[in-house]
Amino acid sequence: MAEKAAGGGVQSVERVFELLELITDAGGEVTLSELSSSTDLPLPTIHRLLRTLVTKGYARQLPNRRYALGPRLIRLGEGANKQLGALARPQLKHLVDSLGETSNMAVLDSDMVIYIAQVPSPHSMRMFTEVGRRAHTHDTGVGKAILAQLGDDAVRSIVARAGMPTPTEKSIKSIDELLEELGRIRGRGYSIDEQEQELGVRCFAMAVPNAPTPTAISVSGPVSRVDERFAEKAVPLLRAAAQTISDELNLAS
Amino acid sequence: MAEKAAGGGVQSVERVFELLELITDAGGEVTLSELSSSTDLPLPTIHRLLRTLVTKGYARQLPNRRYALGPRLIRLGEGANKQLGALARPQLKHLVDSLGETSNMAVLDSDMVIYIAQVPSPHSMRMFTEVGRRAHTHDTGVGKAILAQLGDDAVRSIVARAGMPTPTEKSIKSIDELLEELGRIRGRGYSIDEQEQELGVRCFAMAVPNAPTPTAISVSGPVSRVDERFAEKAVPLLRAAAQTISDELNLAS
DNA sequence: ATAATAATATCCATAATACGGAAACTAACT
DNA sequence: AGTTAGTTTCCGTATTATGGATATTATTAT
Structure with missing residues (x-):
């Protein structure tokens, strides 16, 4: 009926x-x-x-x-987290091995991103994020890559709920500025976190296409090492890794 | 039928x-x-x-x-975690304010404990655990307090699955030793982690009665401060906090 | 305090929903 | 290529979940 x-x-x-x-x-x-x-x-x-x-x-x-x-949901969530991380980790590892910088995967959790998996860089440089950590969408590479996959209306409501703190002077400050940036990301196929989260740290990120939950992966490191020449190597590798993860996620029936 | x-x-x-x-x-x-x-x-x-x-x-x-x-389970698990932590945090805060040492709440997750909430001590002493972190049951205060609530058979299977690493020379080494210790804990009403997890760190813990998922709270700190005189103050406070949390958890229908 | 109001919880006849035996299909092994 | 084990679809059946109506309990107003 x-x-x-x-x-x-x-x-x-x-x-x-x-x-x-x-x-x-x-x-x-x-x-x-x-x-x-x-x-x-x-x-x-x-x-x-x-x-x-x-x-x-x-x-x-x-x-x-x-x-x-x-409380019993906690265990299930932990299990899913671990499982997804395990799926992504080989790809992230490959990125780190090829590029030498820290690689992360994150999913959208309501109005923030949660870091699901991380493979740290061999360089003795402190980690900026940790698995399980929540971060805003507008000032992170993974966050912006994820937002770029959504419609403007969804973006507006996410940002409205989460707010737009500006951890550095480079952080995006307004919703209009953000929507413009998302346009550029859609055109280019990947996002750049240009010291928006922390001064001296640059990050390239790309959405995992067709993920059940909006998901993105990234590589990040100090601006001195993570420059344009780095991007030339990193972007194709990111694309391949995102595609592989997507395939593994979506291989159903 | x-x-x-x-x-x-x-x-x-x-x-x-x-x-x-x-x-x-x-x-x-x-x-x-x-x-x-x-x-x-x-x-x-x-x-x-x-x-x-x-x-x-x-x-x-x-x-x-x-x-x-x-992946969508992750968000639910996170939500449950946050929520439960919020419930416990005022009680933990009260313990820290009264006792000056770090207070934790943990739940049993299959064969390990997961720390759900923590209020760090005002002392500038590093934290030994973090929210979301998993730990063994046999070498932690919260773990032993939780095990003491279970039957010997359940304890055996948990320990069999999780194993019994011995981070310090004070750690419990055998299942028989553990079951004996659990007997003492049942009699006394609270558990003591006597530098079993980390040398120099002592911890008093107590189960939250009638929690839907086995749950315990603890206070822990350096042996120099966390001594017998400390216990005299701490145990009644732990009992009260555990009872309050229990009441809030179980106030149904 | 007591009454009015709004929310939550229980009943129970109805039929729509989920069920599971049997069969079709697909992959893995010999 | 033949066989087996595992997965998926089909579909008639009746068990299971449904939701209107009612009772109960909390909350607010008087």
Whole structure:
């Protein structure tokens, strides 16, 4: 009767994850009726679904009677993280071996990027990021590469939610400036973080095409080493690595 | 007809999470038939459930045709982590304010503990652990406090899977030694990490009772400051904090 | 304090949804 | 090329999830 978007999905499963996503979107705490106005599911249905989650530990009920994400999700998230990292690490390793600079992979997490995997450069230079670390989208190479894959409206809402701090004087300061830069990135196929996150650090990044979750990889290092000549070598390698990761991610059915 | 364990849970939801847990248990990659022998679900059912997860991004299918955890779980896990940490942080903060030493909360994640939240001590002493970090159970205060809540059989299988490295000469070396120690912990109500993880560092830890996922909190610092007199103050405070966290976690329906 | 209001939780008849046996298909091994 | 093991699709069946109506509990107003 009702035309469902997906053909053969199990409805209660789809719904339950939709609910979990909504709870996450809302910052971790939601009331039942908030959920029923966000979705167009009737209250009893939501309640039953959530009760199942609560008894299994994937959701919790707070003193407020609000619902929140449950502790057992942590393990699953960790597992997924580890797994994805394992998939990317050989490619990142190859980049580091060829280029000599630190390589990262990150995914979009709501309105920030999360670093999923890192292979540090052999140079004894401190790492600027760490796995699990969250960063803004507008001032990082991976962030901008990811944003360039999205529509302007999505970009606006992400940046509106996350804000636009300016860690250095080179950081992008306005949404218009950012949208312009994203245009350049779309044309060029990769993004450059020109000391926007930290002075003296330059980064080249590229989106992983067709990733289920928006994903990008990057190489970064001191401006002295990471220059135009570096880019000539790095960009094709980044493209190949991104493609390989994409293939591995998307090899379904 | 079939007597289901849980009264009012939504079956497909329960099953789907059972599958995700099994994938995680198996180290992130499973074949369909492995799943069907672990559960007693028929293959078509598992396949349909997984296909739903795959199309939504909560599972992935690898080139091997194996199934793995999907990237969208990362965000949910992060969200749960943040949320739980937020719940514990005021209590940890209170411990640090009263005792002047670093306080942590950790949960059991399969066969290791994961640090969920930390409030560092005001002393300029480096931190030994970081949020998100995984550690063994047998050589940490939180780990032993958590193990003491479990049965001997469960402890044995956890330690068998995780192994028993001995970072210091004070570390517990055998399963029998560990089970004895757990007995003492049960009697006393709290655990002591006596330089077992790192020389010079002592830690008092206590389980959070009735947590949906086994959970413990701790205070730790240099042996010079964290001594018997310290324990007299710390233990009642730990107990109160653990109880408060427990109440907040369990205040359901 | 007490009443009015709004939220959450439970019931239960209905039928739509998920189920799983059987068969088709695909890859891996001999 | 033939065989086996594993994965995927089909489809009739009935079990399972559904959601309108109702009861219950919290919250706010008086």
